[in-house]
Amino acid sequence: MQSDIFLSVKNLSRDYGPLRAVNDVSFEVKRGEVLGFLGPNGAGKSTTMQMLTGNLAPTEGQITINGIDLLDNPKQAKAHIGFLPEQPPLYKELTVDEYLRFCARLNRIAKPGIAQALDTAKQRCGLQEVGKRLIGNLSKGYQQRVGIAQAIIHAPAIVILDEPTVGLDPIQIREIRRLIRELRTEHSVILSTHILPEVQTTCDQVQIINKGEIVLQDSVAGLQRFMQVSSTIVAFRKAVPIHELSDLPDIESVDRLDDHRFRIHYQPHDNPADGIVKRAVDKDWGLLELTPEKRSLEEIFVDLTTAESTPVQPADTEEGQAA
């Protein structure tokens, strides 16, 4: 553990034939951080995860795990990764214990340490009761937990979970999220999802990927600020000409809702409310309403992922390829 940066990705790209599924993605994950990887279906999340875990070779770029280059020394680097793919890789004919023991040995845990590793992983994932049962007979939620146990059994630096809560019931989802929050005490976690509240409840850092490119990279706290205010609804008793409002300082643009109501957009760090009130009093417009609008993460997400991006490539055919 040379540094606090467990994973660093530089200029990662992946082509599928003429299609660029992931384009020039760079990011870092620090010790004990939970990174939420958000994006609509087919945005390149799974492709990126598969590259991080050595299941796919990148077209360009560099991946460093715990200071080891994944492409130059795949065996050493992979020892620091635990991966739960979208569909948990389970041998359904084995029992939970047999399966986890096999995973422990695959990850080169020395023989005397296996029992201990098995116990720890089972305990963390709440699998003590089902050790002797066949994986194929377990419910989806338990299978998912076995998948997570498999990913953490060798105490890797980074745990990569690809949509871990898909197909689970709400109680199971809560348990898995609690588990992810627990994991961060010892591991760094990368979590891909398209469920937004999941990010708000479990992650420290957020990354939104769309059409293979990262469109937003921020901490959850920063995102909350982002979400707070950037528009205000104002209403006046009198009809007001729109240019009188857009003249004011700190205002980006003004939407006219009707003659009396306007939506005013501004940068999150500015607040033009003061100026609006002053002018309203000076000109005797009769201010009736001044309501700051909060944006939800959903709206930010939709804004970022549906905005007309530079048309580099036809992206709507991407879904099938990247999945």
Added chain:
Amino acid sequence: MMVFTLAGRELRSLFLSPLAWAILAAVQAMMAYFFLWYLQEFTELQPQLMLIENAPGITQWVVMPLLATAAIVLLVVGPLLTMRLISEERRGQTLSLLMSAPLSMSEIILGKYLGILGFFLIMVAMIVLMPLSLLFGADLDLGMLAAGLLGLIMLLASFAAVGLFMSTLTNQPAVAAVSTFGVLLMLWIANLANTSTDKDSLLSYLSILHHYQPMMKGVINSGDIAYYALFIATFLALSVRRLDAQRLQS
């Protein structure tokens, strides 16, 4: 020792599936039938054979034909066992477990290969118990038996290598089985197309059968062993490449 962990898992999973048991039972029943048939033929001919000097003994009459028949039976059955090696892992998405573990592609392939080879060896051991039971009442030419056994094992090891390679090509076990069978049969009968009297033509050299027959007569040629070793190594190398290509796919 990762290779043995993988091989052990493979073997275990095989025995947890009804397919492996069914195949073992069916092969054993078939071979028992052949064994009894050859034995009966021998006992009927025995009085006449006694009159001939240096007549072929029970090893030539019963044991070697049995091994030769086993080769044909396993040619049909082998693909059914090898078909799932990689294709099943792909279908069940379990391949990513191996791919993201600290393993090299050659370790994965070698582990799978040794696993299935272990199963084949168990099958051969079961078959060979029958001729060995003759030791209670007859003298066997053990050297000849050993040569035949080596031939059969080499043959099976080649089947397993081809089957493994075919299994890396597809997601459908059935497709892997059929194409393995096709390739093996082609290689088996390759020397039939050889109409010239020259026994050493390229086509007969390529035929698996051509290298198997001398061992059935008790002759071990280093050339034949080298043929099988190269054959196996080639298909294993192709499998490794094929698995690696999945990572690079575009």
